[in-house]
Amino acid sequence: MDLLPGTILQNVLAKADAKDCARAACIDRRWRQSADDDSVWKDYCCRDFALSSRTDPHGNPCPSYKETYTSWQKSFGRFPPALVVRAKQCWDTIKDWLNTNFTDVLASLNRGVSWDEIEAAEQELGFALPDCVRVLYQICNGQNLEEDKKLRAKNDYLGLFGGYRVYDHYVNVRLLPLRKIVAWTPTVRRRLKSHEFNRIVIATSFNFRKWFFLDCDDGLVYVGTRNQWSRWKVEVEAEMLPCVPVQERGAQMKDGMLRWLENYGRCLQSGMYGIRDLGSPTISLFPLKEPLCKEAITHGLQVKCSAVFVPEMSGIEVEGYEGDDNYMFAYSVRMRLLQENNTYCNKVMESAQLAGRHWVIRVNDEIIDEVRGEAVIGEYPWLQAGGEEYVYESRSAQHGKTGSMEGDFTFVPGRDSS
Secondary structure (H helix, E strand, C coil): CCCCCHHHHHHHHHHCCHHHHHHHCCCCHHHHHHHCCHHHHHHHHHHHHCCCCCECCCCCECCCHHHHHHHHHHHHCCCCHHHHHHHHHHHHHHHHHHHHHCHHHHHHEEECCCHHHHHHHHHHHCCCCCHHHHHHHHHEEEECCCCCCCCHHHHCCCCCCCEEEECCEEEEEEECCHHHHHHHHHHHHCCCCCCCCCEEEEEEECCCCCEEEEECCCCCEEEECHHHHCCCECCHHHHEEECCCCCCCCCCCCCHHHHHHHHHHHHHHCCCCEEEECCCEEEECCCCCCCCEEEEEECCEEEEEEEEECHHHCCCCCECCCCCCCEEEEEEEEEEECCCCCCCCCCCCCEEEEEEEEEEEEECCEEEEEEEEECECCECCEEECCCCCEEEEEEEEECCCCEEEEEEEEEEECCCCC
């Protein structure tokens, strides 16, 4: 080994793990020189923590990759490396999208908490947090709520998890920092039927209409339904709905919150969710991509439709309550008159005006309603070729879990003089 060139020795060390490399540095000066080479520690940073730059867990620059590795190992060495990598990549995905599309939300994200803060929070709560939650919050401690009172009108739109507006119902959900979780959870749990479960509040809308919870026993994320504060007799299962699939039996990871965030990050990066202006820019949860968004083009008239489940307005089979609004859905319809010579149509009208609508609503493959009427929400939008998109949003309730809406819109060329 003494005859090996330094570069080969470094390649050998790169095949070992970081602990063995540190041990090798104790052999002699030559080994220490190779073991301290920054290229070796750059490989360790990439392999163990998915790091590509010399920064500590708080984003501060480090003088070397070895010190970078040391800082991350100190913060996350107690956790499985694969879990740390997943959590970091998850946050990187979300932050990259925000950096490109919504810097105001990016600026609202807090630096991660320390291990001491995690332990203090668990002591106040009275139970342990799943490892994935510990890792996620050591990377990013939710969103900053300090400016809510000063900038309430603007901050109402800056929730990391976005939302939707239908008539007077508006939600925009923010990820809570750890100190808010500890402060709010006891108060909220006392009002829940599931108060005996070790569930914590992790996110809520600014107007407190929509709530997300993490069950620290099964590791799953749940969203509250209308039954959450209901005066009716409610089964625990009807109070909240799981947001991620239940893990296979025997799974010990309890990574429901991480899987929830990973899926959300994929929806952002794929373009499924985008930015809408509702007085201020906000993340809209109405899907923009297939298969959750449908599109039709006729004579240059483009119509896109998508829907989103509204759990906070859904009754979910409450004993003693009989109604057709067990499951509430909001839907968004976007209309545009395309310009001539576009990909879809060589000849289009200069303008067109909506005259009427026709909806067929099915629940469990059975037609429960058919609607024919003039206009939409009392408006007759006039579309011009290449002009702005017209958007209208409404909601529909049904008693079953599965359903569909289909139909057509009638337009007249030009502008209806009547």
